[in-house]
Amino acid sequence: MAQLKLVAEAWQNLMLHKTRSFLAALGIIFGVASVICMLSISEVARRDVIGRIERMGLHNLILDSVKPEDIRKQERQRSEDSWVARFGMTRLDLDILKETVPEIESIVPMRVMLSDVYANLQLSDINVVATTPEYTEVMEHHVASGRFLAAADEANASAVCVLGADAARKLFPLSSAVDEVVKIGGAHFKVVGVMPRKGQTGSGGILSNPDNAAYIPFATSFARFGKLQTRGGQGVSEATELEVNRAVLRVRDGKPLKLVAQAAQNLMRQRHRQDDVAVTIPFSLLKEHKQAEQIFRWVMGSLAAISLLVGGIGIMNIMLANMAERRQEIGLRRALGATRRDIVRLFVGESALLCCLGGAIGVGTGAALAVAVGSLADWTVAFQPLSFPLGIIVSVLTGLIFGTVPAINAARLDPVLALRAE
Helix, strand or coil: HHHHHHHHHHHHHHHHHEEEEEHHHHHHHHHHHHHHHHHHHHHHHHHHHHHHHHHHHEEEEEEEEEECHHHHHHHHHCCCCCCEEEEEEEEHHHHHHHHHCEEEEEEEEEEEEECCCECCCCCEECCEECCCCCCHHHHCCCCCEECCCCCCHHHHCEEEEEEEEEHHHHCCCCCCCCCCEEEEEEEEEEEECCCCCCCCCCCHHHHHHHHHHEEEEHHHHHHHHHCCCEECCCCEEEEHHHCCEEEEEEEEECHHHHHHHHHHHHHHHHCCCCEEEEECHHHHHHHHHHHHHHHHHHHHHHHHHHHHHHHHHHHHHHHHHHHCCCHHHHHHHHCCCCCCCHHHHHHHHHHHHHHHHHHHHHHHHHHHHHHHHHHCCCCCCCCCHHHHHHHHHHHHHHHHHHHHHHHHHHHCHHHHHHCCCC
C-alpha cells in the first residue's frame, strides 16, 4: 500500500508540470525508441543472413567457378570482337576430387544455362540450372509435387525438368505445372515436379534463388546444348565454355570441414593455374557472422548507453529544478515529521516513474517505427523478445540512478531555511 501511495503521489507531482515532465522524458523516449527500432531491423537482417547460410548446408562445402581477372580484361579490350572464354571447374575435376578425398560423401554439380524459358509462347525470366538427382538430399530441398530428376533421366539425358516454386507460379499461374511442357532454348521439356519454396541461399547470383529456377538433368545440358554457350547480338558474340558453375560437396559426418576444404582448394589450384575456383564453408560463414553480430551488439549497447546518459542528465536537471522550486514544500514536509529517507523516496520515485513512462512510450514508438520501416521496405518485422521489457527496466534504472543526486540534495535541505525560501 505504501508503494502504491508513493506512486500516486509521484504521479500527481509530475502532472502539476505536464509539459516540463514530457520534455524531461523526451531523451528517454527517443533513446529507447531508436534502440528498439534498430534492434528490430538488425534482427530481420540477422535472421535473413543466418537463414541463407543455413540453407546452403552447414555440412557442405561450396566450390564456385569465378571469372579470372585476365578474362575480364579481355572482355573490356575485345568488346567489339567475338571470342570464347574458358575457365572454371570441369566434370573431370569433380571426378578426381571425389576419388582423392574420401571424406567427401557426394558432389552435386550445378551448371547455369543461358537459355530462355517459354510456356504457352510466353517468355519468362526463369533461370535454368542443370544438376544431378543428389541435389535434393545434399541441399535438403525436396519436391512438393511430382518427382525430382531421377538417375534414369541423367543416364538417358532425358528432356525433363523440375520447377521451383516461383517458376511454377510464373509459368502456370492457373493450373498445376506437373506434366505440362515448357520450351527451354530450342528444346521442349516435360515438367515432372515442382519444388516447395526454399528462400534465398548465399549472398547473390542466379544460384542463390532456387525458387526461380527450372532444373534439368546435368547430362541433358551437354547433350542438348553442348559445352559452349553463346550470347550477344549485332554481329558480336561471347561464347563461354564453363562446365560447372558450382559444386556442392557433402562432407561425411564427423569429418573436419576445414581440412576437406583445404584439400579441395589445393587440388583446384594444381589443376587451375589461373585461380578460377573459390571455396566457401557455410559453417565458417555462420561463425564469422555470429562474431560480427557480437560486435554489433556491443555497438548497439554503446549507442543505447549514450542515449540513456543524455536522457538521464535531462531527468537530473529537471529534478534539480523541481527541488529548487519545492523548497518550501520540502521544509513543510520535514516540519510535519517526514524523514530524509521519505524525501529521498519521493524524489527518486518521481524520477523512476518519469523514466518508466518514457521507456514505455519509447518502446511503443520504436515498435511503430520498426513496423513502418518494414512496410516501406516490404519485409517481415521481427523483434527480439527481451527488448521490450529490457527497454523499460533500463529506463527505470536510469531514473533511479540519475534521480538519486537531486533526491539526496533535497533531503539535506535545512527545514528552517527551506520554509523561509521564497
